[in-house]
Amino acid sequence: MLHAVFAGTGFSALTLQVVWQRVISLHAGVDLFSITTVVSAFLAGLGLGSLAGGRLADRLGPRRSIAAFAASNAVIGVFAWFSVWLFYDLYRSSISVVDGTLSAFAFHFALLLVPTTLMGLSLPLVARGVVERLDDAAPAVGRLYSLNTVGAGLGAAVTGWFLLGNLGFVSTVRLAGTVNLLAAAVVLLLRRQAGASEPRPAVAPEPRSASPASGQGRAWMALYGLTGAVALGLEIVFFRVVDALMRTNSYTFGHVLSLYLLLFGAGAAIGARVVRRVARPDRWFLALQYGVGVAALLGVLALIEVPAWVGLDGVLDRHFAADGYTTGGYRFDTAEEVARLAVVNVLGPLAVMGGAVVAMGMSFPFMQTLVTDQVDVIGRRTGALLSANIAGNVAGILLVGFVLIDRLGTAGSLRLLGALLLLPGLAAAARMPTARLRRGLGAGAVALTGALVAAFPSNERLWAFFHGAESEPTFALTEDRTCVNALKNVEGNDLLYVNAASQNGYPFDDFHVLIGLVPALVHPAPERAVSVGLGIGATPYGMAADPRVRAVEVVEICGGVVGLQSELAERGAPESRALLADRRVRISVGDGRKFLLGAGQPFDVVTVDAIRPQSAFSGSLYSVEFYELVAARLGDGGTASGWVPTERVASSVVEAFPYVLEFTVDTYHGARFFVASERPFDFDREAVLARYAALDPGRWFSPRQARSIQEFLSTAEPVVLRDGGPPRPVERTGVNRDLAPRDEYFLNNPARPPVPRVEPE
Numbered sequence: 001m002l003h004a005v006f007a008g009t010g011f012s013a014l015t016l017q018v019v020w021q022r023v024i025s026l027h028a029g030v031d032l033f034s035i036t037t038v039v040s041a042f043l044a045g046l047g048l049g050s051l052a053g054g055r056l057a058d059r060l061g062p063r064r065s066i067a068a069f070a071a072s073n074a075v076i077g078v079f080a081w082f083s084v085w086l087f088y089d090l091y092r093s094s095i096s097v098v099d100g101t102l103s104a105f106a107f108h109f110a111l112l113l114v115p116t117t118l119m120g121l122s123l124p125l126v127a128r129g130v131v132e133r134l135d136d137a138a139p140a141v142g143r144l145y146s147l148n149t150v151g152a153g154l155g156a157a158v159t160g161w162f163l164l165g166n167l168g169f170v171s172t173v174r175l176a177g178t179v180n181l182l183a184a185a186v187v188l189l190l191r192r193q194a195g196a197s198e199p200r201p202a203v204a205p206e207p208r209s210a211s212p213a214s215g216q217g218r219a220w221m222a223l224y225g226l227t228g229a230v231a232l233g234l235e236i237v238f239f240r241v242v243d244a245l246m247r248t249n250s251y252t253f254g255h256v257l258s259l260y261l262l263l264f265g266a267g268a269a270i271g272a273r274v275v276r277r278v279a280r281p282d283r284w285f286l287a288l289q290y291g292v293g294v295a296a297l298l299g300v301l302a303l304i305e306v307p308a309w310v311g312l313d314g315v316l317d318r319h320f321a322a323d324g325y326t327t328g329g330y331r332f333d334t335a336e337e338v339a340r341l342a343v344v345n346v347l348g349p350l351a352v353m354g355g356a357v358v359a360m361g362m363s364f365p366f367m368q369t370l371v372t373d374q375v376d377v378i379g380r381r382t383g384a385l386l387s388a389n390i391a392g393n394v395a396g397i398l399l400v401g402f403v404l405i406d407r408l409g410t411a412g413s414l415r416l417l418g419a420l421l422l423l424p425g426l427a428a429a430a431r432m433p434t435a436r437l438r439r440g441l442g443a444g445a446v447a448l449t450g451a452l453v454a455a456f457p458s459n460e461r462l463w464a465f466f467h468g469a470e471s472e473p474t475f476a477l478t479e480d481r482t483c484v485n486a487l488k489n490v491e492g493n494d495l496l497y498v499n500a501a502s503q504n505g506y507p508f509d510d511f512h513v514l515i516g517l518v519p520a521l522v523h524p525a526p527e528r529a530v531s532v533g534l535g536i537g538a539t540p541y542g543m544a545a546d547p548r549v550r551a552v553e554v555v556e557i558c559g560g561v562v563g564l565q566s567e568l569a570e571r572g573a574p575e576s577r578a579l580l581a582d583r584r585v586r587i588s589v590g591d592g593r594k595f596l597l598g599a600g601q602p603f604d605v606v607t608v609d610a611i612r613p614q615s616a617f618s619g620s621l622y623s624v625e626f627y628e629l630v631a632a633r634l635g636d637g638g639t640a641s642g643w644v645p646t647e648r649v650a651s652s653v654v655e656a657f658p659y660v661l662e663f664t665v666d667t668y669h670g671a672r673f674f675v676a677s678e679r680p681f682d683f684d685r686e687a688v689l690a691r692y693a694a695l696d697p698g699r700w701f702s703p704r705q706a707r708s709i710q711e712f713l714s715t716a717e718p719v720v721l722r723d724g725g726p727p728r729p730v731e732r733t734g735v736n737r738d739l740a741p742r743d744e745y746f747l748n749n750p751a752r753p754p755v756p757r758v759e760p761e
Contacts, residue, residue: 006148009073009179010148018155020173029594039397041108046119050385051120056124057125057127067187072121072125075118084173094107123144146265146269149264224392227392229396231392233404238353240405241303253616255345267359267361275369285424288360290421296418301456303348312339320468410463411459411462425449430442475489482560484497484560485560496535505536508705509538509668512538512542516544522684523605528601530596533609593620606630606633613646618743618744619744623738626738627640653674659723661675662720688713697709
């Protein structure tokens with residue numbers, strides 16, 4: 001029963017981590033700096049907890065360690081029930097004090113440190129409570145680690161695919177907290193029953209031969225920290241590759257994390273069974289680390305090359321031409337669609353990371369054997385081992401996330417990490433019993449790693465594969481720590497891709513230009529404007545076309561998109577050249593919502609460049625609370641605009657703004673956008689047309705587009721969604737909230753029927 005409880009706490013821990021990271025991102029931002037801040041704070045707590053838990057466990061002894069485990073889960077459960085109020089409501093009420101980067105980090109770090117330290121206590125405490133014999137230490141702790149990791153994997157899957165979309169963030173985090181409270185109750189009940197039964201006779205610890213000295217144990221722990229850095233670096237790379245394969249959406253993160261943890265847990269379970277039969281765990285550990293590197297390189301190569309060998313290349317080509325779930329790209333009515341689903345969601349991810357992650361998991365029981373030589377210090381050794389690994393994890397995140405991806409790209413980072421793991425392979429070969437075997441295995445390891453590194457594709461070749469552009473001469477790529485961005489020529493248009501999902505393209509379409517242009521033309525005297533998002537450049541270009549606008553702030557979360565603007569300019573795109581040369585336009589890289597939170601001066605125009613509502617983290621740009629933030633940043637009579645992709649978005653806008661008009665662009669598939677304000681306004685056609693003529697359309701647009709926009713402005717009949725009165729009531733699930741982003745979790749929340757329109761009084 002205790003093992004099942006421990007698996008349940010793993011389920012809860014991952015659920016809490018996913019929800020807390022999402023809640024904190026609503027004000028800290030979803031750029032890499034913010035996410036790394038949250039992850040590093042989370043890991044720091046786990047590391048401190050592991051160290052403290054190890055020392056505490058050895059002082060308390062077996063029975064009291066189990067009681068301490070129960071107590072820690074009780075506190076985690078109580079904290080979880082109130083955590084959203086702490087991370088969301090308390091932060092919003094304290095924004096004037098903690099709006100700086102350092103103060104925000106300190107705020108989140110201090111709050112996260114409490115529950116994560118308690119989570120870190122778990123494994124050392126439980127290990128001390130269940131292990132009685134030295135020979136049982138590695139298998140028993142390996143099984144515990146495996147069960148906790150498998151529970152965490154199930155938590156990531158259930159949370160990502162079901163809980164967040166159906167329950168929202170508050171109910172999900174309270175459900176996880178309830179799991180911790182139940183775990184505490186069950187453990188205390190088990191402890192009481194065990195205390196009432198006849199005590200088991202003490203078993204003297206069995207000495208082990210060739211037990212490593214304490215200095216050797218510390219050296220192995222340091223090595224485990226270094227391999228932990230490589231492991232987390234590989235996890236970042238694996239996620240980026242699989243995310244592109246699955247065509248990034250809000251379900252991808254939970255799915256990839258779940259597969260990673262389940263594979264790791266399976267590896268730990270295998271290692272726990274094998275380790276007892278192994279005479280030289282040092283060789284096994286080193287060989288497994290070498291295997292991680294080989295499998296990581298071989299897995300991506302297999303994904304690229306094997307489909308053509310088995311006749312699945314056509315399936316992948318058609319998949320890369322679509323955008324997965326986000327555009328209804330999955331059907332289940334043909335054998336090919338089923339095969340595509342299996343390849344993209346299961347076989348492909350397993351090929352990329354399966355072998356490497358299983359080998360990572362298998363390594364833990366062998367390392368546990370190498371550092372544990374006495375039962376009465378098992379808690380301390382387990383805690384120190386986990387702490388060293390977690391410290392390496394943090395270093396790996398920082399090194400790969402902030403340095404290697406920028407410098408080497410995904411392919412170069414993977415090649416380097418795989419090559420580094422040749423070193424433990426050579427160390428394993430050096431520990432073989434004969435010189436001939438040492439030379440042969442060493443030479444073989446060098447040859448195999450060298451061949452894989454040489455055969456591994458370049459960064460452009462790798463991403464060209466995931467964009468279905470292997471033979472496309474006009475494919476352009478930029479990659480940094482924020483995103484993978486590409487331009488691909490499709491039927492004469494340069495289409496923008498972000499993390500392998502298609503966006504809009506060049507030449508600019510009317511719709512995206514109008515989202516930026518119309519709110520400026522409606523405003524009687526716009527001077528300061530901001531565009532949340534750059535994209536292909538059409539929306540901020542539309543804003544800048546109005547010469548009355550004196551300053552345009554553009555905040556783009558994907559840094560490489562700016563580089564692709566330069567690529568378009570070099571290809572001869574006059575709009576891109578004009579946008580980059582315009583001194584009124586200032587482009588910065590960062591999270592747009594975070595930028596608005598810290599903005600000091602009001603804006604006359606705020607536009608939100610179109611992003612699919614199914615994209616990961618898109619809920620922070622389509623919620624009632626976000627639109628309220630936009631309204632709060634508008635000056636007197638200011639206007640805001642954005643895409644209306646779903647009826648929930650329309651209802652959310654109407655909830656936040658008292659005056660809302662909706663426009664339909666028939667030339668762009670009937671797409672809709674809104675213009676909204678805190679003050680009464682109307683679409684004065686004559687004034688708008690006069691302002692449009694004054695900007696000299698021929699200077700900004702092609703003759704065809706200038707005529708098309710003129711026709712739209714001359715014939716558009718905007719629909720009044722709200723005209724100062726109260727918003728029409730809708731169901732609770734009929735709007736997007738910060739803590740319940742329904743449209744983002746679209747598989748759990750089918751499209752709503754159209755909202756009723758209101759006519760002006």
